[in-house]
Amino acid sequence: MSKKKRTKKIKYRDIELNIMPFIDVFSLLNTFLLMSAVFLSVGILEVQIPFLTSAPPDKKADERVLDIKVDMEKTKVEVTAAYNKPPINEQKREFKVDKADMPNMHKFLVDLRRANPEADKVQLFTEDDVIWKDISMVLDTIKVRAPSDPVVVPAGASELQKKLAAEFLFPKVVMASVILR
Amino acid sequence: MAGVSTDSGDTLSLNLMPMLDIFSILITFLLMSYSTDPVSYDVNNGVELPESITLSTLDEIPTIKVTKTDIIINDKKIAGIVGGDVDEASRSQGAIFPVFQELQKMAEATKRTLAGKMSEIDKARLSTLTMEMDQGHNFKLMKRIMLAAQQAEYITFKLMVARQGE
Numbered sequence: 001m002s003k004k005k006r007t008k009k010i011k012y013r014d015i016e017l018n019i020m021p022f023i024d025v026f027s028l029l030n031t032f033l034l035m036s037a038v039f040l041s042v043g044i045l046e047v048q049i050p051f052l053t054s055a056p057p058d059k060k061a062d063e064r065v066l067d068i069k070v071d072m073e074k075t076k077v078e079v080t081a082a083y084n085k086p087p088i089n090e091q092k093r094e095f096k097v098d099k100a101d102m103p104n105m106h107k108f109l110v111d112l113r114r115a116n117p118e119a120d121k122v123q124l125f126t127e128d129d130v131i132w133k134d135i136s137m138v139l140d141t142i143k144v145r146a147p148s149d150p151v152v153v154p155a156g157a158s159e160l161q162k163k164l165a166a167e168f169l170f171p172k173v174v175m176a177s178v179i180l181r
Numbered sequence: 182m183a184g185v186s187t188d189s190g191d192t193l194s195l196n197l198m199p200m201l202d203i204f205s206i207l208i209t210f211l212l213m214s215y216s217t218d219p220v221s222y223d224v225n226n227g228v229e230l231p232e233s234i235t236l237s238t239l240d241e242i243p244t245i246k247v248t249k250t251d252i253i254i255n256d257k258k259i260a261g262i263v264g265g266d267v268d269e270a271s272r273s274q275g276a277i278f279p280v281f282q283e284l285q286k287m288a289e290a291t292k293r294t295l296a297g298k299m300s301e302i303d304k305a306r307l308s309t310l311t312m313e314m315d316q317g318h319n320f321k322l323m324k325r326i327m328l329a330a331q332q333a334e335y336i337t338f339k340l341m342v343a344r345q346g347e
Binding site: 033137 | 208238311315323328330338
C-alpha cells in the first residue's frame, strides 16, 4: 500500500455574529444621552447689592483698609484703589471695555490683591447705559482667578475664606450703584 | 451582516457597519459633553446669555427671567419690556413695583414655611436670588429689578452666564 501524503483540509464555516443586541443597546443609550444632553453649560456670577442694616458697626471700621472701586462706563473702566485713612496712597488706572484690555485690568487687580491680601471686596459702579454683556465681562475680570494667578489667602483666614480665595480673585463684588433714588 | 429574503429566494444583505460607526461616534460625543452639573437647566428661548469664564455652576433654577420682552418670576409674567425698559406705570422710586410685590410674597411664603427652623444657610439662601437675563439689556433695567429685590430683602444675586469652553 502506497503511502499517501495526507493533507489536512481546514474547513471554514461562515459564522455570523449577531450584532442586533449591540445595536439595541446603542440605540437606547443614544436616545437617553440625546434626551438628557445639555448643550449649553450655565454658570453663575455672584454679586451683592448694598443694604441698610441695624446691626452694630464692624469692629474693623477703625482699621486702615484698602477700598477698591471700579467705575464702569460704556467704553471705559476706571479702577481706583485708595486707603480709607492717611496716607491714602491712591492708585488709579483706566482701561477700555474690550476683550483686549481686560487682561491688563486683571493684572492690575492681581497686583493690588497680592499687595493687600486683606482686601477681598470690590465696589462696582455702573452707568445706566452699560449692557449686561459688558458688565459680565468686567465681573469676570474682577472675580475669576485665572489658573496662573496666585492664591492670596489673608492671615488667619477661615476654611471658607481659603476655599473662596482658591476660586476667586475678589470673592465679594458689590453693585454699589443699586441705591434708591 | 443582517439579511432579508425576497419572494424569489434571493438574499439581500444589509451592511450595518456604517450605522454602527455613526452610533459609536455619536455616543462618544454625547458622553464627552454629558453634563454633571448639579442642576440641568434649559435656557429660556427669549434669552441670550453673556459668555463667562466663571467656574461656578448653577445650583438652583432661576427665579427671575428677563427675556427680551418680559420679566418672568416663577413662570408668571410680571411686567413687559418695551425699548429696554418697563412702562412708567410699573415704576416706583426707580424700582419695578410688580416685581417687588411678587418677590415680597415669595419671601413671606418661604419664611412661613421655614418659620422657627432656619439655619444660617437657610437665612443666606432666603436673601439670594438667581436671575437669568438677556445679554442685550442695559444696567438701568437690571438696577430696577435689583432695587425691587432689595426692598423685598434679597441682597445677593446669582447672575446666570453661559460658561465658555464647555
